Amino acid sequence: MGKYIKYEIKGSYRFVLGVLALVLILMTGIYLKGFDRLGIIGGLAGLAIVIGYIAEIYYIIDSFRKELYEDRGYLTFTLPLSGKQIIASKLVVSTLWILVIGFVTMGYFLILFRKDINIGQLEIGLLEEFLPQMIYYGIYMLVLGINTLILIYLSMALGRVTIRNKKLGGLWFLIFIVLSTFVQIGYNYVYQTFPHYLNLSSFNLINIDNGAGLTISSGSIYMNLATAIYTILIGIVSFFTTSYLVENKIDI
Amino acid sequence: MEKIVEIKGLTKRYINTIALNGIDLDIEKGKVVGILGPNGSGKTTLIKILAGLLRQSKGEVKIDSRNISVYTKSIVSYLPDRNFLYSWMSIEDALKFYSDFFKDFDIKRAENLLDFMNLDKYLKVNQLSKGMHEKLNLSLVLSRKAKLYILDEPIAGVDPVARDKILDAIINNYNEDSSMIITTHLVRDMENLFDEVVFLKEGTIKQRGEAEKLREENGKSIDELYKEVFGE
Numbered sequence: 001m002g003k004y005i006k007y008e009i010k011g012s013y014r015f016v017l018g019v020l021a022l023v024l025i026l027m028t029g030i031y032l033k034g035f036d037r038l039g040i041i042g043g044l045a046g047l048a049i050v051i052g053y054i055a056e057i058y059y060i061i062d063s064f065r066k067e068l069y070e071d072r073g074y075l076t077f078t079l080p081l082s083g084k085q086i087i088a089s090k091l092v093v094s095t096l097w098i099l100v101i102g103f104v105t106m107g108y109f110l111i112l113f114r115k116d117i118n119i120g121q122l123e124i125g126l127l128e129e130f131l132p133q134m135i136y137y138g139i140y141m142l143v144l145g146i147n148t149l150i151l152i153y154l155s156m157a158l159g160r161v162t163i164r165n166k167k168l169g170g171l172w173f174l175i176f177i178v179l180s181t182f183v184q185i186g187y188n189y190v191y192q193t194f195p196h197y198l199n200l201s202s203f204n205l206i207n208i209d210n211g212a213g214l215t216i217s218s219g220s221i222y223m224n225l226a227t228a229i230y231t232i233l234i235g236i237v238s239f240f241t242t243s244y245l246v247e248n249k250i251d252i
Numbered sequence: 253m254e255k256i257v258e259i260k261g262l263t264k265r266y267i268n269t270i271a272l273n274g275i276d277l278d279i280e281k282g283k284v285v286g287i288l289g290p291n292g293s294g295k296t297t298l299i300k301i302l303a304g305l306l307r308q309s310k311g312e313v314k315i316d317s318r319n320i321s322v323y324t325k326s327i328v329s330y331l332p333d334r335n336f337l338y339s340w341m342s343i344e345d346a347l348k349f350y351s352d353f354f355k356d357f358d359i360k361r362a363e364n365l366l367d368f369m370n371l372d373k374y375l376k377v378n379q380l381s382k383g384m385h386e387k388l389n390l391s392l393v394l395s396r397k398a399k400l401y402i403l404d405e406p407i408a409g410v411d412p413v414a415r416d417k418i419l420d421a422i423i424n425n426y427n428e429d430s431s432m433i434i435t436t437h438l439v440r441d442m443e444n445l446f447d448e449v450v451f452l453k454e455g456t457i458k459q460r461g462e463a464e465k466l467r468e469e470n471g472k473s474i475d476e477l478y479k480e481v482f483g484e
Binding site: 003006007010011014071072073074075077078079080081082248249251252 | 300303304305306307322323325326328332334335336337339340345352353354
């Protein structure tokens with residue numbers, strides 16, 4: 001699996017570098033333009049980061065589409081690798097690039113706009129109170145992001161199994177919308193039925209009615225335990241289903 | 253004799269067509285078998301099932317006594333009828349890739365074959381012509397010491413000079429302990445390679461046998477027999 005990850009990185013790093021270069025140039029342009037209000041700067045820089053993420057997600061989807069519908073699948077699916085190894089490798093590399101883009105762009109943002117956001121003042125507050133919570137929040141969002149990626153792979157694999165016509169390959173998106181809707185309905189049901197929340201700063205358990213999967217109240221972040229387990233289970237089931245389809249059902 | 257491929261009642265159905273219809277076929281170890289038939293006869297479907305790219309609708313397929321799986325992919329060296337290498341690769345990358353994934357890949361043999369084919373290993377895959385692609389792909393596939401080689405139309409669409417090179421490479425690099433399945437409709441160019449031939453028509457086997465015996469019994473070359481069977 002390590003070897004496949006190596007070649008996935010080798011095949012995609014140029015694109016990621018291109019995206020990073022584009023985002024950093026956009027952010028530098030915004031900085032040099034000399035907007036004097038943090039709100040505008042932050043908004044535009046945030047937009048640049050979102051553009052970077054959209055480009056990366058497009059690339060991840062297009063890369064898997066090419067495996068399923070184009071000639072490169074003849075190589076990938078005749079390698080002595082299991083479906084689990086192929087899907088896990090793709091997830092690892094996609095997650096790696098999402099983290100790289102996130103860290104580099106946020107790091108560059110902080111360096112570029114350090115004066116405007118008065119980082120000296122923020123540091124004390126962040127480190128003492130919010131940073132640990134922000135890290136847990138980041139991990140939670142990352143798990144949700146990975147789940148969404150697996151759901152995208154599952155939808156594309158289902159699309160390939162059910163619709164052989166390459167021209168109709170885009171219908172995977174409809175499958176994705178349907179699956180996501182069901183997953184979201186289940187998610188809502190779970191946190192309404194099991195309203196037990198973990199305070200991410202004190203690690204106390206409390207019950208919150210009318211909460212959500214993640215609730216922010218009085219400067220603390222509360223995570224619903226049942227939805228956390230539900231999210232992980234959905235990810236595991238989607239991963240094994242996608243791997244099974246890739247290995248046993250998809251005709252290239 | 254031991255069998256490398258065992259196929260029983262193999263059927264492949266698509267929504268409105270049957271590509272393979274209840275095929276039974278065994279291939280013995282050490283043989284070169286030609287699967288012959290016109291376009292649409294089911295040749296590519298058959299070998300894509302053997303390579304693990306397609307799933308059968310019905311029937312049983314075993315390679316080296318095992319169902320199609322990660323193991324069979326590790327002992328089958330497959331040449332598809334298209335350019336399957338990743339577009340970002342150089343020829344050198346492709347060699348390293350094969351070397352990383354296939355334990356039986358002989359990089360020395362690959363370099364010799366590239367020399368023989370006059371291919372520069374620093375060329376990018378997406379810069380190659382059809383003939384160069386075919387030569388590179390065949391060099392990679394033949395550089396494995398695989399138990400079973402599967403070549404899908406190895407000389408289709410290439411010029412006569414490249415065709416001769418490819419045929420020479422197959423003859424010179426074929427390992428007699430291995431078995432080889434070659435599909436083609438260019439029978440005249442390839443018939444001397446075959447120990448056995450299988451004529452496939454509309455998803456069923458019309459005729460099969462040892463190439464030499466068929467020539468003697470019918471007083472015809474395999475190419476002439478092919479034309480008779482398929483009415484060309």
